[in-house]
Amino acid sequence: MAQTLTNTASAPLAFDIQPNTTPMPEAARLEAFGHLGFGTLFSDHMAVIQWSEGKGWHSARITARAPFQIDPASAVLHYAQEIFEGMKAYRNAEGKVVLFRPQENARRFNASARRMAMPEISEADFIAAVEGLIAQDAKWVPEGEGASLYLRPFMFASEPFLGVRPAHEYIFCVIASPVGPYFKGGAKPVSIWVSTDYTRAARGGTGAAKCGGNYAASLVAQSEAYDNGCDQVVFLDAAEHAWVEELGGMNIFFVFEDGSIITPELGTILPGITRKSLIELAKDSGVPLTERHYSFAEWQADAASGRMTEAFACGTAAVVASIGTVKFRGGEFRIGDGQGGPVTEALRQKLTGIQRGVLADPHGWVHTVG
Template identity: 50%
Template sequence: MEQLQMTRSTQLKTKPATDQLGFGRHFTDHMLLMDYSKGQGWHAPRIVPYGPLTLDPSAMVFHYGQEVFEGMKAYRTPQGEVVLFRPDMNLKRLNHSCERLSIPQVDEKALLDAIRQLIVLEKDWIPEGEGNSLYIRPFIIATEPGLGVRAAHDYLLLVILSPVGAYYSEGIHPVRIYVEDQYVRAVRGGTGEAKTSGNYASGIKAQEVAEGLGFSQVLWLDGVEHKYIEEVGSMNVFFKVNGEVITPALNGSILAGITRDSVIHMLKSWGVKVTERRISVEELYTAWQEGKLEEAFGTGTAAVISPIGFMKWEGHEMEINGGETGDYAKKLYDQLTGIQRGELDDPFSWRYVVR
């Protein structure tokens, strides 16, 4: 990749108070851009002041949805270091998404170094306080103008940064989950295993319905039989059944979560039996009836660990673990966030030091 060019902003923003952060509402002073042109490849990496883009109305991303993205976080450790959590996995998954959407692959090491330079420039935006971090959003869009249905020849890669607060204001709390049995998010062979905007757009309607019924998240079933559990909203999902932890196997329609992978590694290191397989909602309900469904939780970058205290499937209502956070969810949250923030040892070498 060419040498990174940098243009500093002459008008710096006022940083938000830590109690006013929210999620994805504020953005830093600079962003990273890089262009792709057929025959030239990825070129012109640059850090420039954050601001609006100018795109042709016929840019192919608007019409055919060629877009992929990732979500990462930067943390400040008690020792004053700035660290990322397994960024190599995020960029590997970005390229996997690119492959599915027919977007050119990126140089993962070069992109990580460019992101590192952007974070060094914006390090003062990393908010202090428990649960706060700097959210990192790399994404790629098709910019070639034209209405022909094919892969574009021109693309733009961007990385924007947003200081964010804790996902939960008072620690982790169990959420209420609605099992979706009408709408479909993804099927095997589709784009479910890619991180692309269309997957999230297709889930908005079901999320609105669930929220209207008083639920926090939607649990998706498979798109063919409407029988097997896949994901919870934007998170992977785990169930503790009779001492065994079960999570849906990656089947081509489920996103391979970085936190999911981390949780599997951690549980196995504790000697916990973890099984990746198909699990039907009927099997789960039977386990609950028999008193064997002991705990449930979701995993993802935003919340890290999200305990599930209540589920509704058709006319069946299931309160899990008395509606309280389970032991595994609490221990995983404490251990994982401790590793991410440099407060605990990192036995898996997951931290990437920015400076």
């Protein structure tokens, strides 16, 4: 029999709880937990809410994870009205399940929705959907260094209509995937390919929105990175092809011998929540940090002179990853000794320590589920 979970804090939605009657056998789940990858294993349930013009958000439920049945004319398949978020649930030092700054994910989700002409969802309903799914699938939150339950809230246009306009029907959903480290081999320096043929975003475009089209457009450049023996691709600006912007799925930071840090300013790049948190942690520690344009030419010169001692990328999936080698058409260079550095490691340890409840949380970023 279906139960009902009501978010009494501020949102009007009530979630029907419809338990999965055929969950993954426990032995199979435990066996899968022994070799976690990233994004290939999924929990038993999903959260779903529907939106329709004139009715708003409705039919909220936590139900068995299953394929959607959508019309071939669904607007998302033709005009790519789709957005998503990435967030993680962790087990802290006390064994409780926690989220990291979920309100920021909700706010960024709505910023993406506004840019893509999609309906906004209240922060309370967004978080209630995430928490409702975690409550139903709590056993899917793994323990251990680098392990977490990756949560993917997303929304897409489901109305069958081939005219070019914002859709009148949408589906919001949250799915969950227990994961290990994003990069194989754990926290080791990654190699970066600088794309000179492709750009990710331009002023006035969708670069600051977390929409699937941005990632689809980056895949050919990412493939080029793999072909050149690199882990990730970094994009330059679309106007001058001179300024470093961000990686295919991560923001980037540069560390200098005087202890200062530079990171590209917002505008055409994604306003990463990990990025925002690292900026605040750096400033808490008295580290001089500047958000500004930084050119590829400067990057090469500063690495060659030794003025730049470290560089790192960050994001929800990878958290913090040192950059060891940078390759481009015509050459390559190394950052410092190619093995990372103390500033990157200190920031990574501070961030993950707060996320997992090992270190104090002075900003109140950690949100306990339940």
